[in-house]
Amino acid sequence: MLSPQSKIVSHINGIVVGPLDLLAANTLRVPCSTWNTFFVDTVEGLQSLLPEVRHQPLLVLGGGSNVILKPVFPGVALLMRIGGIDYLPIDDADVDSRQMLVKAGAGVVWDDLVSQTVKAGWSGLENLSLIPGTVGAAPIQNIGAYGVELDQVFHALEAVRISDGQVVRFSKEECGFGYRHSVFKEALKGQFIITSVTFRLTGAEFAQCNTRYAPLNQYLDDHSIHRVTPEQVRKAVCDIRSHKLPDPAKKPNVGSFFKNPVIDEACWQALHERFPSMVSYPQEAGQVKLAAGWLIDQAGWKGRVSGRVMVHDKQALVLVNHEAGSADDILSLAEEIKNDIRDKFGVTLEIEPQVYPQE
Structure with a gap:
């Protein structure tokens, strides 16, 4: 087993090992040092490595686009680089003849997958364009945008169990998807490392594109696009x-730094009477989803600067590290916003990114 704080530069079964400053490995560009950093480019390499590191805290990073890193992570960072996009033969897939299963390695850049599948004539991921990060991280929080969530096109995933290195397949039902949620965020958190994800996509000629999301629908109307393609x-x-x-x-x-809060209809009605222009979306079971960005904007936070960090001046849902701030700077601003929204609207916001190390 690797000893804590030992910095090794070597090559183990296809995995490059060595010390690395994680500032460039996270999109917030906050500094973070670890005991060791490994680049994982094969499933077999990951399996070989786990006996050496499984007893230390592990930080698995893809694009680093949904994490807030503290200055020191007292463990091992695994940078996921498993690639490959494969179109599975219909003969081997339990799918409609108009559909295709597409399997992508966990290290594939998410938008590269979207771009390639759309160009190849397959529909299902187009609403999720330009979401930062990699494929392996996408199911963990069930990414979503513009009226579509990943679980709507999800087929299965494969993950390596950290305790014994076995590859386990998870079906859609076993992933327990919810709004920005899966079993990998709670019940199975820290137990598996996702290595590939398979999606069920539809041929573009049979696709019924989802354009119900208001800004998307407005864009298409403004550009006189009526027969919509992926x-x-x-x-x-x-x-x-x-x-x-x-x-x-x-x-x-x-x-997006904050989740859109979901409240019951009675609470929504009370808020709507006070704020008739409040942006909201009806959900199942008598619940209503609010637009967190609208709440933050209405509270006067858009464009506000707080030391080395700020709220973006065009989208209040985004916090920007504009002058080399730290994780604490970002989290402090987020806490101020949460407290203000709670005071003004009686609504509690939750942050989307994961904080490491966890307290």
Whole structure:
């Protein structure tokens, strides 16, 4: 077993090992040092490595786009680089003849997968265009945008169990998906490392594109697009996101920082009487989802600067590390916003990104 704080530069079964400053491995660009850092590029390499590191705290990073890293992580960082996008033969897949199963390695850049599948004539991922990060991280929080969530096109995933290195397959039902949630965030947290995800996509000629999300629908109307294709939806989503959301390479951020809160209808009715223009979306079981960005904007936070960090001036849901701030700077600003929203609206916000190390 590797000893804590030993810094090794070597090559173990296809895995490059060595010390690495994680500032460039997270889109918030906050500094973080670890005892050891490993680049994982094969399942077999990961299985060989686990006996050496499984008894230490593990930090698994893909694109680092949904994490807030404290200055020191007292353990081992695994940077996921397992690649590959495979289209599975229909003969081997229990799918409709109009569909295709597409399997992607956990280290594949998410938007590269979206771009490739749309160009290849397959529909299902186009609404999820330009979401930062990698494929392996996507199921953990059941990513979603513009009216679509990952679980709607999810088929299965494979993950390596940390305790014994075995590869385990998870069906959609076994993943326990919910709004920005899966079993990998709670019940199975820290027990598995996702290595691949398989999606069930539909041929573009048979696709019924989801354009119900208001900004997307408005964009299509403004551009007189009436017979919508997956490629047009992707372009629309990319244009909207590029206009509203800052590029992490230029303005370090983790995208949407807060989850959209879900409340019951009685609470919504009381709020709606006070704020008739409040943005909301009806959900199942008499619940209503509120737009966290609208709440933060209405509370006057959009564009506000707090030391080395700030709320983005075009999208109040995004916090930007504009002057080399730290994790504590970001979390302090987030706490101020949460307290203010609770005071003004009686609504409790939750942050989307995961904080490491966890307290």
